[in-house]
Amino acid sequence: MQIARTLPELRAALAGRERPAFVPTMGNLHDGHIALVRQARPLADTLVASIFVNRLQFLPHEDFDSYPRTWDADCARLEAADCDIVFAPRERDLYPEPQTFKIQPDPALADILEGQFRPGFFTGVCTVVMKLFAAVLLPCGGGTAVFGKKDYQQLMVIRRMVEQFALPVDIVAGDTSRASDGLALSSRNGYLDAGQRTQAVQLSQALQALAQAALAGSAPLPQLEERAMQALQAQGWAPDYLTVRQRHDLQPPQSGTATGTLVTLGAARLGGTRLIDNLEF
Structure with missing residues (x-):
């Protein structure tokens, strides 16, 4: 080399x-x-x-x-x-x-x-x-x-x-590489202490839950996104965004947007460490 x-x-x-x-x-x-x-x-x-x-x-x-x-x-x-x-x-x-x-x-x-x-x-x-x-x-x-x-x-x-x-x-x-618990691998994961590392998987779990809620259509997307933010905050995070977007332009989905063309994206701080993740669905 x-x-x-x-x-x-x-x-x-x-x-x-x-x-x-x-x-x-x-x-x-x-x-x-x-x-x-x-x-x-x-x-x-x-x-x-x-x-x-x-x-x-x-x-x-x-x-x-x-x-x-x-x-x-x-x-x-x-x-x-x-x-x-x-x-x-x-x-x-x-x-x-x-x-x-x-x-x-x-x-x-x-x-x-x-x-x-x-x-x-x-x-x-x-x-x-x-x-x-x-x-x-x-x-x-x-x-x-x-x-x-x-x-x-x-x-x-x-x-x-x-x-x-x-x-x-x-x-x-x-494709995103993940640890066995689902946490997306990132150089900044090294900033997490042991307790934060255990908790860090909550970001990917929040994105999965948001995608499932969006697919179910149980409420308007802005309301589902706000609930996801509040749920993550309740676990000690400081989220910047948790959102559902169209894959091709990252704009909010139009009505009738088909499954298989969407992505949930999130960014949040856990202690002093800011983590990002996403999930296509």
Whole structure:
């Protein structure tokens, strides 16, 4: 496995390779990341993973400085998963000067849900993903990038960006990896203490209950969503949203929307840790 820290090192490692598969990460890898790497492995002759904690997608009060960096363990896991190249730039390599040119995603998709509670988040995501695509995939004539459904809105924003810019990149979605109790795997799960970790599965359970209530049609959706929020609050959470949306645009469902086209999405704080999850139905 080759490790490239700078753009010239990456270009040298990619020389002569065509249309690689790419898995971008912020490191602190868990089984969910490795599942994406294994999904990407048969999609191309060359598999690249990146490790970069992107300052642009963190708000000033968020955990950029404390976000776990686990370099040695990450490299060991990627090598065991048969990764060919790890691109791990420093900030000065990817942002050699202040990044004043940024990708502004469609507000109809990016300023709702996560974008409402983390303003500017998707601008930071789109900007770094565009730079990573320009570094890893575009010099090779394009390729495939694998993103997890756990970050459902992020996946949709990136898909839309690729479509609008006509990038030669195929976006492949990976299913959410879960612990045995149903908790979605996340790097931020490591912030939970033992009691919170036991309680954390309540978020996925709340989304399942909301989906079942929506299917039953026992009350209007806004009322069901409010009940779901109140139920989670009663268990000690501070929810930002629990909602049912159309998969294709993340807008509220229209009357008569068919089962199999919807998704419940939720974000909530448990203690000082903010968790997100979703469930297609």
